[in-house]
Amino acid sequence: MSASDLVAKLTTLLGSDGVRSDAVSLQAYSRDATPMFEGLPEVIVAPRNTQEVSKIVKFAHDTKTPIIARGAGSNLCAATVPLNGGIVMSMTSMNKVLEVAKSEMIAIVQPGVTNLDLDQLVEKEGLRFVPDPGSRNVSTIGGNVATSAGGLRGLKYGTTRNYILGLEAVLGTGEIIRTGGRLVKDVAGYDVTRLLVGSEGTLAVFTEITVALAPRPEASKYGVAYFEDLAAAADAVEKIITSGILPATLEFLDNTCLVAVEDFAHLGLDTKAGALLLFGDDGDLVSIEQSVGKMAEIAKSSAGCRGVTLAADIAAAEALLYARRCSLPALARLSSLSILEDIAVPRKSMAEAVKRIEAIGVKHGLRIGTFGHAGDGNLHPTIVLDKDNPKEVAAAEAALAEIFALPLEFGGTITGEHGVGSAKLPYLEAKIGPANMQLQRDIKKVFDPAGILNPGRIGS
Amino acid sequence: MREKFSQDKLDRCISCGYCLPACPTYKLTGNEESSPRGRITLMRAVQNDKLPALDLLQESSFCLGCRACEPVCPAGVEYGVLLEEMRDITWQGKNRPLIIRGLFAIVDSKIGMWGLGLFSPMARRREANKDLHLMYGCFERRLFPSVSRAVAKLAPEVSCSSDQGCCGALHAHNGELEKGKEMAKALGAKLPGTILTTAGGCAAHLSSVIGADRVQEFSQWWFKRDIELKPITKAGRKIRVGLQDSCHLRNGMGVFVEPREILKQLGDLVEVPGAADCCGAAGSYALLQKKNSRKVVSQKIADIKALNLDYIATVNPGCTRQLVTELRRARVKTKVIHLAELVANSQIQ
Structure with a gap:
């Protein structure tokens, strides 16, 4: 037509x-x-x-x-x-919150509501919408569901998929279906809700989303630790988690990010350190005092630790969080183009994976900074390059192929929270195998027989 | 006349979209092209010859230029500069709005500037501290002469020179970027030392050209003087007062604490919801885009009405004009007053 x-x-x-x-x-x-x-x-x-x-x-x-x-x-x-x-x-015109049910701890929203707007609305009821992707002030719940967006609290709280109870969605034929509902327990039929979460608009279009909410914690507390290298930081993370603490926040920056952030934001970071570890927890005042205190002690007594500081107040905590949040823009300032990636590996392989990424950078003559979520092994290697230099662009493409192959050696994944989209589709089959890839294609046909929904993405 | 955008400024944008929720025109329409990120995508398309430059006309006029996108931008994109470049590229010849051509004609000529000051009861000419000059502003001297009078009364040390033109903010914001810079430099040469201005928009433009160390916006300057003010009372109680931020003062210069601290001394400061959001005056926007300007301000007028304020203080003449007009239209009794005048009122008591 x-x-x-x-x-x-x-x-x-x-x-x-x-x-x-x-x-x-x-x-x-x-x-x-x-x-x-x-x-x-x-x-x-x-x-x-x-x-x-x-x-x-x-x-x-x-x-x-x-x-x-x-x-x-x-x-x-x-x-x-x-x-x-x-x-x-x-979908941004469909931006109404249809219902907030405090006693059921759920909300029903249209897909165009932003993550932050929903969270601020339910805050009035003492509740929280837990998934907190970096883009939360702008990204919509519909988009969050389509990519099963993650965030900084993955280890303790999971990601978007853990908070979606039910959907109203339009199939590729125009038919309207409802999946799941308002209940925590509901095993009637295949779990189509869970299948649609992360389907990147290839199976159905969401028109109404029922989300689970959680009580809002009383407070948060943060601290920062510096290490000689990332391996030492990873050791400390391992000790923290095996000690029985499940922290809300465990974020790291490698030295390239640290230097870039310090040059940009002048926060007084230790730029000689090989890695920065930001740790924190949320909950009632007594328990976070305990858990964060214990994390600080473990970090301090860990080999290769250069120093630990606890944020004395909210302003100090904000400065620490800012250091983590501005990693990408700080790196992006170094050149005209930055490519942010999103692999994940088992936590025990994290330090090794980052070392290998550094080697890939050296091999291709590229500057790569890595930051990410140390608690769940989700790494964000970021390549900064000159977009008008064809040699660098070609080198970046070659480096990316190696970066996507890397996590598979460790039993990891090509994308932890950003999604496959078009950018990572060429690497999907290597991750999930040919039989599963065929299954994805078959599933796609059932939901969208004409192949019109976001063609060229997962299972098309 | 400019033909290309500064490539390094376009490259700064990583298209993350964090600016979307901060943008008043995106809030009005929900359309990507009416957001800062969308407009930068369009600028890039023009830069790469994928779109004719004149296709930018509508968005270059629809954008308020409030720069609310700048403080929320993690990548430090200088959107205000890119917008000025966009207007410089598109608003040439017959594509420049007639009203803007008229305003330029007035402030570009000596007679025009003379006419603006003629019979205006603005602060009288005087020589005092040679290194501190009050800037009359071009249209401010005609529309709100009491503002410069208030400052002259508050500070005898301030010199008031009659030989001063327009700072060029009007030009810079409306497609004559280079000329706007030249005018700022010329004004800087005419008024040596520190230039004191009562207009947030002028302060931001002037300081971006001649340096922040040479420009003081009134609230910035007064706050540093550290003079204790007596509260203003009405019917035996302290006045209830709100503030309308000046976009360029807040988003361009990061000044928003100072006026609030001053107002706290003068009465009960009530934070108006969205005080930091553009009032829709946006320089000449209220004249060029009347309907959209009213759409932008409507919620603010309702909020001010609901708060039952005695005064709403302003720090920029465009905002004063917009709020006076719109509050009157809505029959709201709250009085709009420049911060300097309110400070002067306190001194009288």
Whole structure:
């Protein structure tokens, strides 16, 4: 179908204010937060309710038009770049919180609500929406569910998939289904809810999401420890966790990140250290005092520790968290392009994996800084390069292929929390095996027989 | 006239989208192209010849230029500069809005500036400290002459020179970036030492060109004087007062604590929800984009009304004008007053 027919038919379905196809709008939706991926859509639609979503998807099905549901476009795996043209369906107009049930500790939301808005709303009830991806102030719950977004509290609290109880979703045919519900216990049928979480818009479009909430902890406490190298930091992490503490926060920066952050933010960090470990916990005042105190002691007595400081107040804690949060932008300032990756390995292999990443950087003549979540082995190697230097770009591509192969040696994964998208699809089969890959393709066909939902991604 | 964007400034953006929730026009529309990240994507498309420059016209006009995206940007993108470049590239010749051409004509000519000051009861010309000069502002001297009078009364040491033109902020924000810089330099040469201004927008522009060490915005300057103020009372109680931040003062210069500290001495400071958000005046925006400007300010007017304030203090003449107009339209009795005037009122008592 020609682009102008597409626009005309969708306008008949939705009215003119929900459909845009001018050159400026199309350009603006040609990318997400992933560098180096771009593609122009043919039309942008903004549905206001489930019925409209269903109508649009049925239309796409009948005309075999590719369609991508998009939230805030903050994903880092090129999951929402319209590489095949077609329709971009912006879900940001469906941004209502439909219900907060305090006694059931659940909320029912439309997909366009942002993570932060939901969390701030339920805070009034003394509750918390636990998943906290770095993009939480902008990313939508729909997008969080589509990628099973993680965050800084993975070890203690899990990720988005642990907090989704039920979904209303539109299949690739336009049919509307409901999965799960309001209950903690519900084993009626296959766990389609869990299957849809992390499906990156390839199986269905979410129109209503029921999330589990948790009591809001009374307080948080943080500290920072410096080590000679990452292996020493990893040893300390191992000792902390085997001592019976399950900390909310265990984040690390390697020396490249440390130096970049200090140059940028001037926080007085020990830039001679090989690794920084940020540790912290949340809960009631007495228990966090105990757990964080114990973590500090373990770190201090660990081999290769250069020093430990506990944040005296909220401002000091904020400064420490800021050091971790600004790792990426601090690295990004070093050159015109930064590629942030997201592998994960078992915790015991973390130090070895980071060492190998450093070697990959040296081999290809690239600057790679690694930071990440020491508690759950989720590493974010970040390559900084000059985007106008074809040699560096080629070197980065070669380095990335090696970085994606690396975690598989340790029984790890090619993506811990960002998703597969287009960026990591070439590496997926190596991770999950040919039989599972075929199963993913078969599953995709059941949900989306015409192959229109986010084509070219998982299982397409 | 500029043809290309500064590539290094475009490269700074990592497209993370953290700016989206801070952007008033993204809040109004929910459209990516009306967000800072979306606009930078468009600028890149123009830079790489994927989009004709004139396709940027609509967004370059729709953007308020409030720079609320800058403090929330983890990568330190200088969006304000990129916007100025975008207007410099697109607002040329017949594409420059007529109103802007008119405003330029006034402040570009000696007669125009003379006319703005003619019969205006602004602060009288005087020579005092040679290294401290009050800046009258171009339209401020005509619209709100009582502001410069208040400052002159508060500080006898301040010199007031009649020979001063426009600082060029108007030009820089509206497609004449180089000229705007030249005008700032010229004003800096005319008024030696420290320039004291009562306009947040001018302060930000001027300091970006001639250096922050030579420019003092009123609240910044007064706060440092550390003079204790008497509370202002009304019907036997302290006044209830709120503040409207100036976008460029807050987002461009990081000044927002000082005016609040001063107001705390003058009365009961009530934090207006969204005090940091743009009021929609945005320089000439209220004239160019009347409808959108009203949409941006409507929630603020409702909030001010609900708080039942005696005064809403401002630190920039554009905001004063916008709030006076819109509060009057909504029949809200809260009085809009420049911070300097409120400080002067306290001194009188």
